[in-house]
Amino acid sequence: MALLYSSSSFFFLLVALCSWHLPFAFAQSNCKAWLVQSIPTDMPDLHLVPGVLSTADVLQWLAGNATKSLDLTVQYWELLAEPNNSKSGDYGYSEADMKKFGADSGRQVYQSLVEAADRNVGIRIIQHSGLYPDFVEEASDLAAGRPNVKNITLLLSNWWGTGIVHCKVWISDNKDIYIGSANNDWKSLTQVKELGIYLVGCSKIAQSLRDYLDNLFTLSTLNSMDYTRTIFDSQWQASRKVPCWSNFIPKEEQCRSPLPPARDVPHVNGYPIIDDPATFDVSIETPGVGASTASSDLSYLSFAPPELLFGKFQSDEQGWIETIKSVKVGGTLRISTMDWLGQSQFANPIIFWDSLAAAISEVVFAKNATVHLLTANWTHSPDSTDKYLKNLLYTNVLCSSSKYNHCGGKIEIRYYIIPGYDKTGPAIINGTATGNLYPGYTRVNHGKYAVSDVRAHIGTSNLIWDYFYSTAGVSFGTYKPSIVTQVQQVFDADWNSPYTQSVQPLSAQS
Numbered sequence: 001m002a003l004l005y006s007s008s009s010f011f012f013l014l015v016a017l018c019s020w021h022l023p024f025a026f027a028q029s030n031c032k033a034w035l036v037q038s039i040p041t042d043m044p045d046l047h048l049v050p051g052v053l054s055t056a057d058v059l060q061w062l063a064g065n066a067t068k069s070l071d072l073t074v075q076y077w078e079l080l081a082e083p084n085n086s087k088s089g090d091y092g093y094s095e096a097d098m099k100k101f102g103a104d105s106g107r108q109v110y111q112s113l114v115e116a117a118d119r120n121v122g123i124r125i126i127q128h129s130g131l132y133p134d135f136v137e138e139a140s141d142l143a144a145g146r147p148n149v150k151n152i153t154l155l156l157s158n159w160w161g162t163g164i165v166h167c168k169v170w171i172s173d174n175k176d177i178y179i180g181s182a183n184n185d186w187k188s189l190t191q192v193k194e195l196g197i198y199l200v201g202c203s204k205i206a207q208s209l210r211d212y213l214d215n216l217f218t219l220s221t222l223n224s225m226d227y228t229r230t231i232f233d234s235q236w237q238a239s240r241k242v243p244c245w246s247n248f249i250p251k252e253e254q255c256r257s258p259l260p261p262a263r264d265v266p267h268v269n270g271y272p273i274i275d276d277p278a279t280f281d282v283s284i285e286t287p288g289v290g291a292s293t294a295s296s297d298l299s300y301l302s303f304a305p306p307e308l309l310f311g312k313f314q315s316d317e318q319g320w321i322e323t324i325k326s327v328k329v330g331g332t333l334r335i336s337t338m339d340w341l342g343q344s345q346f347a348n349p350i351i352f353w354d355s356l357a358a359a360i361s362e363v364v365f366a367k368n369a370t371v372h373l374l375t376a377n378w379t380h381s382p383d384s385t386d387k388y389l390k391n392l393l394y395t396n397v398l399c400s401s402s403k404y405n406h407c408g409g410k411i412e413i414r415y416y417i418i419p420g421y422d423k424t425g426p427a428i429i430n431g432t433a434t435g436n437l438y439p440g441y442t443r444v445n446h447g448k449y450a451v452s453d454v455r456a457h458i459g460t461s462n463l464i465w466d467y468f469y470s471t472a473g474v475s476f477g478t479y480k481p482s483i484v485t486q487v488q489q490v491f492d493a494d495w496n497s498p499y500t501q502s503v504q505p506l507s508a509q510s
Contacts, residue, residue, distance in 0.1 A: 030283050031199060031200070032199070033198065033200070034052070034197075034200075035049075035052045035288065035487065035490060036052065036053045036055050036182075036194075037055065037196075037490065038055040039193060040192060040193055046493060046497050049490050049493055050288075051288030051289050051290070054189075055180070055188065055196065056190070058198045059109045059112070059178065059189075063112035063172070064116070065173075065176065066119075067173055068173050069121065069122045069172070069174060070172050071126075071170070071171040071209075071213055072123070072169070072184070073125075073126050073168065073169045073474075074168075074183075075127070075130075075164060076183060076184070077138040077185070078138070078187070079110040080138060081098055081107070083095075089425055089426055089439045090439045091429075101191055103186045105189040107186070114142065117148065118146075120148050121148065123146075123148065125139050125150065125152060126165060126217060127139060127154070128153070128165040136151070136153065154217075154219055156470065158224035159227075159228055159242075160469070160470035160471075162347055162348075162471075163305070163346075164471055166472055167474040168181060171209055171213070176199065178197070178199075179458065180194060180447075180460065181448050182196060187439060187442045188446070192444055197458045205280055205299070218258060228241050228243055229242060229244050231249055234248075235248065237351075238351050242307065243307045245258075246306075247306070277300065279299065279300045282296070283295065284299065284483075286480065286483055289485070295480070297480040299477065300314065300477045301475065301476060302316045302459075302474070303475075304316035304473035305469050315468070317468040320359075320475075323450045323451075323452060324359040324360060326452045326455040327452040327453060329367045329368060329369075330408075331367070331370070332370045332371075332372065333363060333369055333371045333450065333451075334451050334488060334491040335371070335449075336448070337376070337447075337462060337463045338376045338447070339376065339462040339464055340389060340462075340463045341465070342388040342391065342392075344465040345464045345465070346466050347465065347470070360373070360395070360411060361395045361398075363409065364410065365395075365399060365409065368407065369409045372495055373412070374416050374495055375414075375416065376418075377417050378444040378445075379422060380441070382464070390504070391506070393411060393503065393506065394505070396505070397505075413502070413503040417500065421444060423436050424436055424438045425439070426440060445494070448460060449491075452484075453484075455478070455479050455484065456477060456478055456483050457475055457476075457477040459474070
């Protein structure tokens with residue numbers, strides 16, 4: 001089992017091996033953090049950043065070291081590959097193919113969950129209804145006959161009209177955490193590019209995460225018809241469904257939130273922008289970054305949708321915007337995302353959304369910042385992505401449009417193209433070979449993060465309106481210099497790899 005992505009350093013290997021015995025190695029009070037990646041197979045020219053852990057290993061550790069509790073939020077399940085299921089994107093691939101793809105990593109993670117359940121660990125799963133073909137069968141099997149396993153399905157579309165449980169969070173024993181982009185899917189471990197953060201011994205952060213999960217759990221117990229309103233949202237100029245305690249509803253018409261603790265934040269339109277959001281002043285060590293020592297650097301959580309906040313944490317959109325605006329004068333901002341749109345993707349009617357684009361243009365103008373934006377180009381990229389990216393590139397034209405602008409910033413955008421992205425899907429359809437080389441919904445950069453000179457933000461939301469206003473999302477951010485530097489290194493390895501292609505500016509024919 002590959003414990004680290006770099007075998008060149010015995011130190012990092014020793015750290016990873018020791019961390020298998022987490023209950024003993026981390027009896028200290030200090031919180032520890034590692035970056036976590038999944039790197040698709042068949043990418044030999046991607047530089048590997050030392051000290052970054054494997055997603056598959058981390059998920060196994062979280063389940064394997066749980067003694068009392070394990071909380072998971074899950075969009076869908078496919079840890080167990082299904083090459084014999086004609087309705088699966090795995091269908092038709094041979095046993096040798098599946099081994100080459102690394103499908104066994106998913107089975108190992110699922111087995112670690114089974115073993116935790118058999119040890120009588122209290123497991124709580126909050127999930128969306130899942131994806132075709134098997135939806136939530138793996139979670140149902142895990143809960144079957146085990147009273148210590150609670151399997152809860154939450155349909156956020158009943159509350160917001162659209163939306164899903166999209167955050168990917170694991171919490172073990174209310175102190176050890178994974179937050180990142182990886183789904184409970186074997187492909188997210190070996191065939192999709194993912195990024196996350198692994199926090200160990202961080203009970204303060206874990207408790208706030210559990211508060212958020214408790215809110216999701218409470219929603220699943222309520223009748224949404226009793227607690228939702230269809231309103232005209234004056235901020236987004238659209239009629240849409242929201243919970244009746246939403247700040248998008250005039251104050252005098254709001255109901256009292258059933259989610260503890262109740263909020264009372266005066267605001268006219270939209271969610272309350274928090275000038276001084278809650279942060280965690282905790283000492284964090286980063287053993288994966290050489291001789292890092294514990295230091296007290298501010299970290300934070302941000303959440304979506306805004307109606308699930310506690311009145312003191314940032315909304316996830318605000319977390320992204322504040323990270324963008326934290327870039328220093330003349331500094332560099334790096335953003336990586338699977339999808340980018342300047343509008344909603346699933347809402348009806350479509351909502352125009354320029355929050356992140358405006359923040360990027362602002363730092364280019366006001367701070368002469370350089371912005372590097374990396375977005376996926378794959379078979380399921382949203383329509384209009386290229387147009388919105390080209391529109392964002394027009395910032396460079398405006399920046400130099402007048403000598404009075406004194407604008408020295410710039411933005412560069414590249415597509416991340418994983419080899420084989422256009423050859424994904426079942427190997428066989430209706431008895432005929434397809435010529436596909438990889439299972440469906442693979443070979444894509446799926447990470448969602450931003451890093452400035454001073455602040456790193458690691459999230460679960462695609463950069464589209466829906467993910468911030470109707471979809472469950474969580475991000476972890478920090479000013480810890482060693483984490484900031486390592487996230488920059490991971491981004492630069494992707495950015496400078498041969499797997500990127502520059503997005504070209506608008507032309508008269510575009």
